[in-house]
Amino acid sequence: MSARGWRKGGRDATPQDPLEPPLPAKLTELRALQVGNLVNVIGLVKDWRRPINTRSKDWKSEIEVYDLSTADGVKFTIFWPEHEHPDVGAGDVLLIISAKVQNRPDRGLQERPSLITHITTSVYVYSASNIPKPPQSAQPTVALGKRDRGFPTAEQNRYVSYLFHKVDKTCLSEEHEFKVRAEQSLNVKNKFRQLKDVDEGRFCDLIAQVVTEPYGIGVVTLYVSDYTENAKFYNEQSQPSSEPVDDPYGYTSGGVSVPRKKWIGPYGKMSLQITCYEPHANAIREEVKVGDWVELRNVRIKYGHDGKNLEGVMHEERNLDPSRVNVRVLEATDGETIDPRLKEAIRRCRDYHKNRKQQLKDIKSAQAAGLKRKGSQSNSAQPGKRQLNAKERRKLLRQAPRDAQEQQAQEQQAKEQQAKERLDDDGACLELNDLITCEKHDVPFSTVESMVKPYIFQTTVDNESVALPLPFICAKYMARLRVVDYFPPSLEDFARSRKLTDFDVLSDNEDDGDSSSPSSSSSGDDEDSPGRNRTWEWLFALRLEDVEPPSTEATSGPRPRLWAYVNNAEAQCLTGLNATDLRRDPETLRQFRQAMSILWGNLEEHKARKMGKGQTAGTSEKRPTRRGKNAQLLERPPLNSDGEDVVDEEEPLSNKPFACCIKQYGIPIPDDDGRKWQRCFGLFGTKICS
Helix, strand or coil: CCCCCCCCCCCCCCCCCCCCCCCCCCCCCCHCCCCCCCCEEEEEEEEEEEEEEECCCEEEEEEEEECCCCCEEEEEEEEECHHHHHCCCCEEEEEEEEEEEEEECCCCCEEEEECCCCCCCCCECCCHHHCCCCCCCCCEEEEECCCCCCCCCCHHHHHHHHHHHCCCCCCCHHHHHHHHHHHHHHHCCCEEEEEHHCHHHHHEEEEEEEEECEEECEEEEHHHHHHHHCCCCEEEEECCCCCCCCCCCCCCCCCCCCCCCHHCCECCCCCCCEEECCCCHEEEEEECCCCCCCCEEEEEEEEECCCEEEEEECCCCCCCCCCCCCCCECCCCCCCCCCHHHHHHHHHHHCCCCCCCHHHHHHHHHHHHHHHHHHHHHCCCCCCCCCHHHHHHHHHHHHHHHHHHHHHHHHHHHHHHHHHHHHHHHCCCCCCCCCCCEEECCCCCHHHHHCCCEEEEEEEEEEEEEEEEECCCCCCEEEEEEEEEEEECCCHCCCCCEEEEHHCCCCCCCCCCCCCCCHHCCCCCHHHHHHHHHEEEEEEEEEEEEEECCCCCCCCCCCCEEEEEHHHHHHHHHCCCCCCCCCCCCCHHHHHHHHHHHHHHHHHHHHHHHHHHHHHHCCCCCCCCCHHHHHHHHCCCCCCCCCCCCCCCCCCCCCCCCEEEEEEEEEEEEEECEEEEEEEEECCCCEECC
């Protein structure tokens, strides 16, 4: 499929068809591309860069195409395995289905739309030598990518013939010249380096995160990191907050430092100082801020003035285009089209901060343990009390866990057996909702009473048995419950937005699931972020009631209840719906309301009538509406479920009990004395089969 010898400056001699066919349906002109859309386009091949290795399973090639709407070419970047890339020639026609439109820097800071492959992209190649004159239809010679049975259509095949013989071909290269340029594209030296591999005297392309706010007048200085370590970098150490003065030029400290409040890490030899001159400096001042991921091209690596540490410098491109800017801010919002090199850097960033957080936690725990050990030693040295020798202490330490475990096992076994016998006897009499299913676990059904019961841990301290009430335990249960209340009161507030982060592009960056609480999922900390950088997630709570009264003498008493949170993943499992802005998406709201009515019957109508009566009587409690900056002011149900907070029902609910899975976990609560833990319950592994 090489070029067919188009003479430069010539035109096709075919007479113009008086009946010019319109652009087929579902196709978009190249001049009308909108960033972020998935589009279908058709165009002639103008230039081609052959596939090159990207150090991942996908290779990268680039084809420039144009059509009747524009003589300027549009770049189409392909990330596919090596053998799946098209082999094209000048003048070949490409039908590109479901490509994504993105912005691409052209000259200076100017950006132009370009195309990039998506997971659903397919490409049909029409060889120039096989395209007949209209009104005959052309046929694709090669089909690549994900095949779509709806493409190409007969109308599109006819349009290929018309486009090929209609478009101006003066911009096409001769066959030999096209081939030479394509082969030369393989000879371009790959200058990309991770920071761990840079060395003096090299010109490198970098992908890194800006870890300080760029500063400087005229010349701009910034620090970047890709979270790899280089032994020749300056060792950035954590400094005490009492340090009086910063030393940005290293006059007193022997190394360059930056203000602590602007440093976001990482510490150690992971960050490179880069000095940028015009035109790059102006681009950085206007476009780059701390936390951005950037691509920096042609960075010269050299030793700094101290001769000890490497640093980078970016001058103007004197041999090429002096106005060319080698700085580009990278968007990390789409996991399917993101540069794999950027994705790996984001993964390293996440792992670094995760490990550092754990290290700080371990240090605090060790410090606390040291204080406790010091206190216990001083308390144990009491006069008149014989001290145990080492052998006796070891014996007690070995025996105490065994005794505690045996006692716990016996208590748990007796409790489960009692619950199993009681629930199995009544199970046949329970009319469960068969439209709701849950995961099957080899455990007996538990009651709310047993789930909310405090857990006492028996241990030995100074040879004395001590009972320690634990704030929570990590446990999972199966239960037969029904919904008697929900929160927030309005279904439109069951979904809330949060700011997108760079880590969202990582496929293994799933939520742990035990952070489903208003405090951990509130969007109040990023309320000023623009809406286009936000995503929507489910988060609500269900008040669940046991199917029977508590197992006490007062069997006619109220049934125990607890609040169970439902996080985003479990709500998707429960309803099969993705969260959106329910105030602006009435169709999803309708589907969500219909699904939840299977779960809670007439509960929503019951709450609406109750709220109406309260407003009429003037006793209803005013609740803030979850909108804008007041989103975090919305009240929340009590985190702690003690099973005793019961409200009398004015009228019975129509919903049936259902089998479900409940988990118990804890969340940290900030406290003046350190960190405390609060017990929570959550629904999981339950699905509405509508």
